[in-house]
Amino acid sequence: MATVIQTENLAVSFDGVTPVFEGLTLAIEKGEFVSLVGVSGAGKSTLLRVIADLIPAFKGSVRVDTPNDPTRRAIAMVFQAANLMPWRSVEDNITLGLEGIDVSDRLKKERVRWTLDLVGLGAYADRWPYQLSGGQQQRIGIARALAVDPDILLMDEPFGSLDAITRNALQDELLQIWKETGKSILFVTHDIEEAVYLGDRVLLLGGEPAHIINEYSIGIERAERRESEAFLRKVEKVRGGLQHAINATPSAH
Amino acid sequence: MKPGKRYLLSAAGLAGFLLLWEGIAQSGWFEAHLLPPPSTLPATLLSEIRLGIWQDMVWASLRHYSIGFVIGSVLGVTLGVSVALFPKVEASQAWLARIFRPIPPLAWIPFAIIWFGISETAAAFIISIGIFWINYFTAMTAVLAVDKDLIEVARAFGHRSMFALLRKVIMPGAAPGILSGIRTGLGQGWMTVVAAELFGIPGIGQRMIEASGLLASEVVVLYMFSIAFLYGVSDYIFVRIQSKVLEWQR
Numbered sequence: 001m002a003t004v005i006q007t008e009n010l011a012v013s014f015d016g017v018t019p020v021f022e023g024l025t026l027a028i029e030k031g032e033f034v035s036l037v038g039v040s041g042a043g044k045s046t047l048l049r050v051i052a053d054l055i056p057a058f059k060g061s062v063r064v065d066t067p068n069d070p071t072r073r074a075i076a077m078v079f080q081a082a083n084l085m086p087w088r089s090v091e092d093n094i095t096l097g098l099e100g101i102d103v104s105d106r107l108k109k110e111r112v113r114w115t116l117d118l119v120g121l122g123a124y125a126d127r128w129p130y131q132l133s134g135g136q137q138q139r140i141g142i143a144r145a146l147a148v149d150p151d152i153l154l155m156d157e158p159f160g161s162l163d164a165i166t167r168n169a170l171q172d173e174l175l176q177i178w179k180e181t182g183k184s185i186l187f188v189t190h191d192i193e194e195a196v197y198l199g200d201r202v203l204l205l206g207g208e209p210a211h212i213i214n215e216y217s218i219g220i221e222r223a224e225r226r227e228s229e230a231f232l233r234k235v236e237k238v239r240g241g242l243q244h245a246i247n248a249t250p251s252a253h
Numbered sequence: 254m255k256p257g258k259r260y261l262l263s264a265a266g267l268a269g270f271l272l273l274w275e276g277i278a279q280s281g282w283f284e285a286h287l288l289p290p291p292s293t294l295p296a297t298l299l300s301e302i303r304l305g306i307w308q309d310m311v312w313a314s315l316r317h318y319s320i321g322f323v324i325g326s327v328l329g330v331t332l333g334v335s336v337a338l339f340p341k342v343e344a345s346q347a348w349l350a351r352i353f354r355p356i357p358p359l360a361w362i363p364f365a366i367i368w369f370g371i372s373e374t375a376a377a378f379i380i381s382i383g384i385f386w387i388n389y390f391t392a393m394t395a396v397l398a399v400d401k402d403l404i405e406v407a408r409a410f411g412h413r414s415m416f417a418l419l420r421k422v423i424m425p426g427a428a429p430g431i432l433s434g435i436r437t438g439l440g441q442g443w444m445t446v447v448a449a450e451l452f453g454i455p456g457i458g459q460r461m462i463e464a465s466g467l468l469a470s471e472v473v474v475l476y477m478f479s480i481a482f483l484y485g486v487s488d489y490i491f492v493r494i495q496s497k498v499l500e501w502q503r
C-alpha cells in the first residue's frame with residue numbers, strides 16, 4: 001500500500017517557542033479511514049491545519065503524496081462549524097474549491113449536482129446558508145470538500161455539534177461515500193465511540209508536549225460495530241487509554 | 254404593533270405637527286416672517302419652479318453632492334480597506350488620521366476657497382471630506398471584522414493570494430459594514446451641502462441665505478423641506494439597492 005500522508009517528528013508552535021505537539025510521527029495509507037482522538041487543546045485541529053499547509057511546520061516534516069491531477073485537489077477539509085460563506089448560495093458554496101482548477105463549467109455543474117445528491121440536499125441548490133439547519137449546513141460543508149474530488153479528506157470534528165440521530169445518519173453516509181470513492185480520511189473527534197465506529201485505526205494524541213501516544217487497530221466488521229460486544233470492548237479500551245493519557249498529563253485536569 | 258397601525262400613527266404625528274405649526278403661525282402671535290405657516294409652502298414651491306430657480310438650485314446642489322459623495326466614498330473605502338489589510342499602511346496613517354479626523358468638514362471652507370475659488374469644486378471638496386472619514390473608518394472596521402474562519406476556508410480550498418482572498422472573502426464579508434458606512438455618508442453629505450454653499454457657491458444653501466436676507470422665510474422653509482425630500486429619495490434608493498446586494502443576510 002502507498003502512504004499518502006507521512007509526518008516525521010513534526011512540531012508546530014504558534015509563538016516560536018512552545019510547541020503544541022512535538023515529535024509527532026504518523027503515516028496514513030491510501031484508502032485508509034483513520035480516526036484521531038485526544039483531549040481538547042491537544043492539537044488535533046492544529047495537526048490537520050499543518051497537513052493542509054495552512055500553517056507551517058515548526059520542526060520535522062509533512063509529506064503528502066498524491067497523484068498530480070489539475071482537475072482535482074489533493075486535500076480537502078471539513079470544518080467543525082460548517083463555515084459556509086453566507087453570501088454564496090448553497091450551490092456556489094460547493095463551487096468554492098472548483099474555482100481556479102482545471103475543470104470545465106459543465107463538469108463543475110455536474111460535480112455540484114453529484115455531491116448535492118450524495119449528501120441528500122439536491123433540492124437545496126438555490127438556498128442561502130441561513131435557510132438551512134445546522135445538520136444541513138454541515139452536509140454542505142462535506143459536499144464542498146467532496147466536490148474537488150480530493151484524495152485526502154481531513155475532517156475536524158465535523159459532527160460534533162449535531163444531535164445523535166443526525167450524527168448517526170451522517171456517519172453512515174460518510175462510510176458509504178468512503179467505500180464508494182476509496183478516499184483516504186483523517187477524522188478528528190473527541191467522541192470515542194465515533195472514532196471506533198468509523199476508523200480502521202484510532203490514533204490517540206496526548207502527552208505533554210502532545211504526540212501520538214497510542215494506536216488501536218479496530219478490525220471488526222463495520223456492520224457489527226454499533227452494538228456488538230467486541231465493539232464495546234474496543235471502545236472501553238480506547239477510553240482507558242485516553243483516561244490514562246489525561247491522568248499522566250498535569251495540564252489536562 | 255401592526256404595520257398598518259404604525260403607519261396611521263406616524264401620519265397622525267406629522268399631521269398633528271403641521272396643524273399645530275399652522276395654528277401658531279396663524280394666531281398672530283408672531284410676525285409672518287418669523288414663522289411662515291406651512292400652508293404657504295405649495296404656492297412658494299410653484300413660484301420658485303415657475304421662476305426656474307428651484308430646478309437650478311436643486312440641480313446645482315445635486316451636482317456638488319454627487320461629486321463629493323462619489324469621491325469621498327471611493328477614497329474612504331479604498332483607503333479604509335488598505336489600512337485594514339496592510340499593517341505598514343496602518344502604521345503610516347495612525348498619527349495622520351488622529352490629527353485630521355477631528356477637523357470638521359466646514360473648517361476646510363477657507364482652504365477650499367483659497368484653493369478652488371468660489372466654485373463647484375470647492376463645494377464638492379468640502380462635502381467629500383466628511384463622507385471620506387465616515388467611509389474610511391467603517392470600511393476599516395468592516396474588513397477587520399471579517400470572520401477569520403472563512404478566510405481559512407478560502408485558503409483551504411486553494412484561494413491563497415491576497416487578491417483571491419479579497420475577492421472571495423474579504424470584500425463580500427465586509428460588504429454589509431461598508432454599505433452601512435456609505436449610507437451614513439449619504440446623509441452626512443446633505444448636511445454639509447448647504448453649509449458649503451452658504452459662501453456664494455450657487456445651490457440650495459446660497460438661495461436660502463439670499464432669501465433670509467430678503468426676510469422671505471417661507472422660501473427658506475421650502476428649501477429646508479427640499480433637502481429633507483432629496484435626502485429621503487436618495488436614502489430610499491440606496492436602501493433598495495442595499496437590500497438587493499445583501500439579500501443573503503437573514
Ligand SMILES: Nc1ncnc2c1ncn2[C@@H]1O[C@H](COP(=O)(O)OP(=O)(O)O)[C@@H](O)[C@H]1O
Nearest residue numbers: 014015020038039040041042043044045046047
Ligand atoms: N491560531 C492560534 N494561535 C495561538 N495558539 C493557538 C492557535 N490555534 C490553536 N492554538 C493553541 O494550540 C493548542 C491546540 O489547539 P487545537 O489544535 O485547536 O486543539 P484541539 O483541536 O485538539 O482541541 C491550544 O493550546 C490552543 O490554544
Ligand SMILES: [Mg+2]
Nearest residue numbers: 044045046156
Ligand atoms: Mg479542534
